[in-house]
Amino acid sequence: MTCSSATTGPSFAIKSVRREMPLWLLFVAVQLLDFGWSVLVLLGVEKVRIVPGITASNPLDLYYMPYTHSLAAAILWTGAAIVLCKPLRGVRDWSAAALVGVAVFSHWVLDFLVHRPDLALYDNRGKVGLGIWNYPILAFLLEALFLFGGMILYLGRTKPLRTIGRVGPPIFGVVLLGIQAYVFFGPPPVSPAAAAVTALAAYVVFAAVAHWLDRQRVPGTI
Numbered sequence: 001m002t003c004s005s006a007t008t009g010p011s012f013a014i015k016s017v018r019r020e021m022p023l024w025l026l027f028v029a030v031q032l033l034d035f036g037w038s039v040l041v042l043l044g045v046e047k048v049r050i051v052p053g054i055t056a057s058n059p060l061d062l063y064y065m066p067y068t069h070s071l072a073a074a075i076l077w078t079g080a081a082i083v084l085c086k087p088l089r090g091v092r093d094w095s096a097a098a099l100v101g102v103a104v105f106s107h108w109v110l111d112f113l114v115h116r117p118d119l120a121l122y123d124n125r126g127k128v129g130l131g132i133w134n135y136p137i138l139a140f141l142l143e144a145l146f147l148f149g150g151m152i153l154y155l156g157r158t159k160p161l162r163t164i165g166r167v168g169p170p171i172f173g174v175v176l177l178g179i180q181a182y183v184f185f186g187p188p189p190v191s192p193a194a195a196a197v198t199a200l201a202a203y204v205v206f207a208a209v210a211h212w213l214d215r216q217r218v219p220g221t222i
Helices: 006-017 023-030 034-042 071-085 094-114 136-156 163-185 192-214
Strands: 047-050 060-064 158-160 218-221
Touching: 006 023, 006 094, 006 136, 006 192, 006 218, 023 192, 034 071, 034 163, 034 192, 047 136, 047 192, 071 094, 071 218, 094 192, 136 158, 136 163, 158 163, 158 192
Parallel strands: none
Antiparallel strands: 047 060, 158 218
């Protein structure tokens, strides 16, 4: 729903633990709830309004998203991801599939920290959220902490094949954080559909770039 750089941090961290797992898959996993949200918003199933000022750093009034961002839905998406990804190359055992599930569910946990109370526990009821988006500097620092914390773990367990493998991931991280700064401090989206399309396109591009950069590094410490 927003191009969150914090949610990509767990993908790098998990990759550092299971280095045979494809990074693109983990990037998709950590954003899976938002992939679903984008599609369902475009289909008119889930609802969002643009309300500048509803939080200090995010203008989206996410008032109806029970199928992707309720706690019950997040658990179901997590379970589905574990089962469906197991046959994929680089997974193929339940422990690796469980880590994909961790990646999927980490999104809801991080959303709980930053959202105002708009995350339902089930259906559209019992909404929770700690509201760190109301503190833009703190929210931005949290984004940087999770993103670069995960990336540092990943870089420490892999080594570059060539120069692009050394400088590419940090540059990618800075770009992700720059996009997050624009989301926090730039103009609001022009429409809910525009927000959904932008998010969907960004997540696909992020996963593709992550896959390309991961091919420039190999397991092993520097």
